[in-house]
Amino acid sequence: MTRPWLSVIGLGPEGEAGLTAGALAALGEVAHVVCAERHAGLLPEALLAGKTIHHWPAWHQAEAVLRPLEGQSVAVLGTGEPFHFGVGTSLVRWFGIGALRVFPASSAFDRACARLGLSQQTTPCLSAYGRSLGAVLLQARPGRTLLVLGDGELGLRLGPALTAMGLGASSLTALSQMDGAGESRLDARARDWDQSVDPITTWAITPEADEDANPDWPALRHEPFGLPDGAFRHDGKLTKREVRAVSLSALLAAPGGGLWDIGAGSGAIGLEWLRARPEGQVFAIEPHGERRGFMDKNARRFGLGHDERDRFTVSGAHAPDAFDAAGFSPDAVFVGGGLSREGLLEGAWQALNSGGVLVANAVTLEGQAVLSTWRERVHGDFTTLSVSRGEAVGRFTGLRPLMPVLQWVGRKP
Structure with a gap:
């Protein structure tokens, strides 16, 4: 030794x-x-x-x-x-x-908990030094204080980001130089924060929803994934809540944190992946410009898009041409669109890390035919997802079916 x-x-x-x-x-x-x-x-x-x-x-x-x-x-x-x-x-x-x-x-967390009366074992202790701010904000929920190591400018970044999440009423506390001669404390609402503090600061973020915040928005919810459809801006091309929850439960069986979201649409799958794995990364492929605009707005609801280090990147190219720009090999791949494009499944499967999971959903007969042929080559499991939602029928309630989805799930050896 x-x-x-x-x-x-x-x-x-x-x-x-x-x-x-x-x-x-x-x-x-x-x-x-x-x-x-x-x-x-x-x-x-x-x-x-x-x-x-x-x-x-x-x-x-x-x-x-x-x-x-x-x-x-x-x-x-x-x-x-x-x-x-x-x-x-x-x-x-x-x-x-x-x-x-x-x-x-x-540690700074020891000292901050002592000053604020927090139980350290139940308080998320995070860092924004050299790390993505989004990875911190993805974990913000009302009723749970976060402690974050950061510089003196962090409050100026947190204010707009939390406000965009519907959490502008959150309390921020800056604890600087704790136990030193220059120790100081500053408190304010996130939406009102307007000054820099000492560069050696531990920040306490106590999320609180704005009065007019939409209760469906991600930061106001506590489920790790399967958020309401109303959490997202979209044009109707959205993996619906029930199907999204089943898809993510399969994807999250993969080791590691890297996801390719092909045919990302509103970004719902990739954003909820990061909500469940904040230190992960997502490469979202969506050639439709308007949907990429929805994706950008949705990312801000999750606390992303305020830091160039956020690990949620979007390509406007078509798959499989976009694959070379990903910058990492995926641990999981979700295919929500584009199944009929030549080489898409083959390229995604080849790029997938060993032990990784690929999930592909099809609602059209053409897409289902592609998946049937694909299963003959690499096996995997088929599931049909049929969902009906309760809707008013006069003074009664009926069940209106959504389009059935054929889902293929495979794990790469």
Whole structure:
């Protein structure tokens, strides 16, 4: 086993006062200290005397600084708990756990929960540093506070995004430099947030619906998928709620988070996939311009479309020509349209990762014929989905059937 040579020391805004005796002893033993400039500024010069200080431009770029020091006595200073959105996991990936001794400090989430009276084990603790804002907002629901690590500008981005979701009345709390000399707190409604705060801030988001918000909108619902049809803008070409729920239950049996949504229409399948797997990614293919416009509006209802890092991308090309632009191999593929296009199923199946799931729905006889031929080649399972909905018939209620759907589901070996 590798001899430990790298001491990973968590550091809070209070500086030396927050270090344990073990952390102080480890820091005293090393010849090199690797950290961000602000971390070195939190410690007295006497603690760092006689040591060579190496600054990294960002923690995820620290390997280039550390690699030449491998095997020497080195301390890495990180923020709070190094293994909760910190440098710790990267260090293990680069050098192995055997190289590390770890001395954590209280995390920003510990401190925020203590100030707000939150139960940390039931509070989603997330990060917007270097990550998609959409992956955070996909998890916003009324009645559940989120804690989010972010910079001082995050409130200015959260306000418009939450308002577009029907959550403009949400409460935002910015907790900055907790336990440091410059500790501060600022509270406001999301729709009213209009200022920047300290760049070292933990944000509490307590979602609250606007009075005029549509109760069918995604952020006001609690089911993981199978949202009401009214959650989406569409032109009628929508995978209906009941069929969508069955389709997603099959798709979500796939490992991994990457989905291709072919014939995406309103984007309902791809958006609900991300609602269930916020860290996933979707490549949606929809050549119809008006439907892509609906998709953009629907994405904003889910909290997407406000960050270029959001992992929901749309192609206006036809399948299978669009496949090369996906940028990733899918773990799941949904085919909601275009079955008759030559090479579509073959190309999607070839691109699908091993163990992945392909779900194809057909309502036309032509599409069903394609699926029958396809099943002869790769097997898989057929299901017919027939749904009737209750509707008023005078003062009585009748059942009006929707178009039946033939669904094929296959898992790639």
